[in-house]
């Protein structure tokens with residue numbers, strides 16, 4: 756069994772029977788020393804994504820409107836999971852709702868890394884495209900009047 760893992764697996768440190776694979780951008784996101792150590796203990800293999808699969812993921816995410824919630828690292832992770840799931844049994848391990856949602860649309864099997872409930876993890880906020888201030892909601896910035904876009908709030912600082 757192969758597991759394609761995002762940072763949550765390494766933050767939580769869950770043990771899995773099988774080969775664990777991740778992508779370089781997920782490793783770059785791991786600021787926490789413990790998480791990097793767990794990644795080494797789990798003997799995770801780091802593989803760059805393949806461009807053809809990146810394109811497939813982007814197309815699907817655009818179609819399902821998940822694209823604005825997905826970071827470059829998320830897209831890479833999904834591309835790696837899609838690549839493996841087309842040839843063998845693969846599970847994508849992530850607690851991120853936008854990744855889970857896109858994965859299901861792509862026919863990729865998913866499992867959460869932790870016991871958390873999705874709604875407790877995923878926090879959205881709006882960011883003004885003009886002054887870059889952040890607000891809990893709304894369409895236009897109350898300070899400068901520019902439109903605001905939906906962004907994912909980091910749930911682990």
Ligand SMILES: [Zn+2]
Pocket residue numbers: 883884885886887888896897898899900901
């Ligand atoms: Zn503004």
